[in-house]
Amino acid sequence: MKTLAPALLALCLAAPLAAQDGPAQDRKEAAAPTPPPTISVTRHSGTFGGQRVAYSATAGETYLKAEDGTPKASIFSVAYVKEPRDPNRPVAFLFNGGPGSGSLWLHMGAFGPKRVAIPSDARDDGAPPFPLIDNPDSLLDVTDIVFIDPVGTGFSHALGKTEPKEYWGVTADAKSVGEFIRIWLNENGRWNSPKYLGGESYGTTRSAAVVNELEGRYNDVSLNGIILISTILDFGAQAGVPGNEMPYVLFLPSMAAAAHHHGKAPADAGTLEQFVEEARAFAAGDYALALLKGQKLQGEERAAIRRRLARFTGLSETYLDEADLRVSDQRFYKELLRDRGLTIGRLDARYTGRDYDSAGEGPDNDPSFYGIDAGYTAALNSWVRGDLKFRTDRHYSTIGGVGDWNWDLGGGGGGDSKYYKNVAPYIGRALRENSGLRVFVGQGYFDFATPFFGAEFSLSRTGIPADRVHFEYYGSGHMMYVRDEDRTKLSRDIRAFIRNR
Incomplete structure (x- = not known):
């Protein structure tokens, strides 16, 4: 939609890159029977938030299916779960933005058990090898974590004759992520666990839309918290048009x-x-x-x-x-x-x-962006393909793996307009209808992709209970966790947010 193109550019992590898996590969897959999902489970331990934690890492595919059971899409995720398992322990579902970005940024930069060590003082990350080190700032001491790559990002892709564009839009994307979460809760017996949903950049837009899918119906999935990092909700307000x-x-x-x-x-x-x-x-x-x-x-x-x-x-x-x-x-x-x-x-x-x-x-x-991208890409592939033993011939699409995005909001708590797109009302409705829901907002002072004043503006509108929206600020930018001090502060702030439920 032409009037929203500047807004889209304002939230992408970088100019879109060409998708790494082309039509030839997709046609080949469409002609062959769909193999069973690839799943790898490994066991590890680490010290997070000062606590020693034993955990399992499940790196694998989850198939989204049509009503007749035909697999339509493969969602790649990595789930870190504390062992022995506790069905009452919190679980956080996290993703990045784009739209079209894999979850590697939050995964390998902020909250995963390992992180890539790149310069903290705004210098270029240089050339490999990039150190992959233990991450004491991971949240695994207070919550299990599931990193999700929506269709067209990471290793996630459409299956068979399904057109990937079926999943490329605010509402369609949210429905698929919501479906994945329901499947994960079913398979892991976690329906009564405290639940958190979080994203970065367009991932905050996705968070609002997924909340609407999870809580905006009677057979809902109730949430305890929404974690918004580098927030973009009101596209109309930030659209750079004359x-x-x-x-x-x-x-x-x-x-x-x-x-x-x-x-x-x-x-x-x-x-x-x-x-x-x-x-x-x-x-x-x-x-x-x-x-x-x-x-x-x-x-x-x-x-x-x-x-x-x-x-x-x-x-x-x-x-x-x-x-x-x-x-x-x-x-x-x-x-x-x-x-x-x-x-x-x-x-x-x-x-x-x-x-x-x-x-x-x-x-x-x-x-x-060009100062950090190489390190994150190398780290994700090294960790998942190596230590987590996930085997695939697909390339990991870090960013740019989706096509034209459908900005139709589909009505509901966010309303809809041909010219003005704003998902903040989804969050307002969820807060009004769930008294136990709270929102954490983390913003960097030096972020121009999703400016902090824009987040403050969108979340201070009518219908959004201000007493359950908590802001924290950081002396860096969009990905505040690239700065060592801010990564530690972000971890501490979110850890407190989860503990104070």
């Missing part, structure tokens, strides 16, 4: 954070938190009002807004005047450090890169 003023408002506090980090903030800016709070107040107040006035904003009133905007963005008043007080995120990446010949990252503005030249409106690429 005439929509909200993106400028929602990105401004992130611009202030980036300016502060790179030494472009004024001498009296104070701490990062103080400067960001000042930018929040300006963005939601005088700046928003100024944008709403449009061309009626003139003279000294306009000049005053321009001066304050320069304070928060670190950009010159001349540039801001030429941009009509409206600086897109793409322009900001290029302009903030143009005088140094550098661009800043989109996923994490702490990262810097050097383009082919210093001219142009936007950066050549995102240094905060």
Whole structure:
């Protein structure tokens, strides 16, 4: 849908890559009988949150089937379960975003029992070998964990004659993930366990839609908590289309954070938190009002807004005047450090890169993505194919494995509109109808893919009980766990969230 293309770009972890498994492989599979699912179970132990835990790791396929029992899709997952098993122990279902991203980022970067060790200070991850080390920040001391790769991501794919596009959309994707969760609960006897659902980036969108599938019917799966990491729920508000003023408002506090980090903030800016709070107040107040006035904003009133905007963005008043007080995120990446010949990252503005030249409106690429992707891909394949002994000829699709996405919300608690897509009402409805449900929101100050002020805006709307939505903030970006201090804090924060149910 053309009007949503900018919103889609705003939540993908990077520009989509070509799917690694082509039509030839799919046609070959369609002509052959479907083999039974491949499943590998191994046993391990580790120390997590200061506790020694023995656990099983089940890496394998789960088949989603048609009403006649014909397998339609294979969902790959890795489930880590504490041994001996406890049916009353919490279980968390986690995935990443994209749409089209595998779960390797949360798996190998934040919450799995092993993690890839890449530089914590916003430097490039370099070349292999990448250290695969024990992860004491895994949540296995407080919950079992199931990492899910939806159809078109990771090793997950359509089967037989099924078209994969049947699963590529907000509602269809949520239904398939919801079906997988029900199957997993059946097979593992965990229907009465405390349950948590969580995702990152588009994975937060998926979380809201899956909550609607699980709790929005009478034979529901009740949840204890939703974990939102780098949140994108309201696509209309953040759609970068001419005439929509909200993106400028929602990105401004992130611009202030980036300016502060790179030494472009004024001498009296104070701490990062103080400067960001000042930018929040300006963005939601005088700046928003100024944008709403449009061309009626003139003279000294306009000049005053321009001066304050320069304070928060670190950009010159001349540039801001030429941009009509409206600086897109793409322009900001290029302009903030143009005088140094550098661009800043989109996923994490702490990262810097050097383009082919210093001219142009936007950066050549995102240094905060190409600075980490190789390490995560190598780590996932090494861990799953090696230690977990999962055997497959398929390539692991890290990101970019899905086609055109259907943004139809299918009505329900989120409503639907041809032009405005917002899944936050799904969460509001779930909170209103489940008094035991709580929401954790983790946001990085330097994240431009899913800016923290956008998350605050979408979750402060009418119908969402604010007393059960908890925010935490981190001194990094979209994938805050790449920074050692923030990974430990994120783990500690979510561990407390689960324990305080």
